[in-house]
Amino acid sequence: MPDLKSQLITQALALGFADCRIAEAKPAAHKAIFEQWVADGKHGDMAWMARNLERRTDPRVVLPGAKSMVMLALNYFQGETPSGDGGYRIARYAWNDDYHDLIEKKLKALDAWMAEQGGTQRYYVDTGPVLERDFASDAGLGWGGKSTMQIHRRLGTWFFLAELITTLELMPDTPAKDLCGKCTRCMDACPTQAITAPQQMDARRCISYLTIESKGGIPVKFRRAMGDRIYGCDDCLTACPWNKFAQVSHEATFQARESVFNKRLRDFLTLTDEEFRMLFAKSPIKRIKRPAFLRNVCVALGNTGNAEDLPALETLMQDEHPLIAEHAAWAVQEIQTRHRA
């Protein structure tokens, strides 16, 4: 009869996780660094990061009696950018349905199995009060790359992290070696120099933060650097040489949604609230709501658009939402300046 840990790994792989490794439940390795990062305000508008610091840095506060962290990786790689020539980029993880629902179902099933073995669990996928990348490194799932993202030897950068905190005592795995070496490709690739030093990220400069988490206007100094990105940014991930081993995920949930990718950039400008909600039903993009999405689209059009985009943008300059109106006006000015040059 295989031991409990081996049985758990078998269960996790059968559920579709690509890897499953164990860390000890203890204070996170980067506890002090994280607290300083928050104290310096580098989390920007992400106020949730500054809440419950005690819980966020020690899983035993989240689940009294916790002994182990079950760290899981789910592959979401879907190959290269989908066909369709809309002239924009969306971060790979947001090409289709929100991953939270899919992964939570798998975690729930694993939790139920572990409960049968006598464990009590809390499970999270990326929104939980846990510094999950620290525990992923402890478990040897991957290592913390200079990009601050976890790098997995086989999956590269294209995987979701999820975890269960459990009262079951499981043999911890050995941490992975840092295999970044002298490489700095992720830092060099960042269009806004948001990776200020190895493993140090100023979220306020990051295009993922600016296009997803930030509720307000995009600072003018970053708008040109956004290029054609309308939701998130993958540049520091794409640059990583460890992606050469990545295999396409079997999860159809992550395949590019045709109804989105067959649109041109300017087609998004005329979406009503209702149409926006329908187009992005179940997608992570729906969460930022239409005004912030159109804000992003306007910036991308300001960077890539032409005279044919001007009528729709000029209409949006009168939009009742000031966020949309201001970014549309900026885009119009950028296109006109380019055409005059």
Ligand code: SF4
């Ligand atoms: S996501 Fe883009 S902007 Fe953010 S750190 Fe990576 S490369 Fe830079």
Ligand code: SF4
């Ligand atoms: S791009 Fe290079 S430095 Fe950055 S995470 Fe990958 S291996 Fe490490």
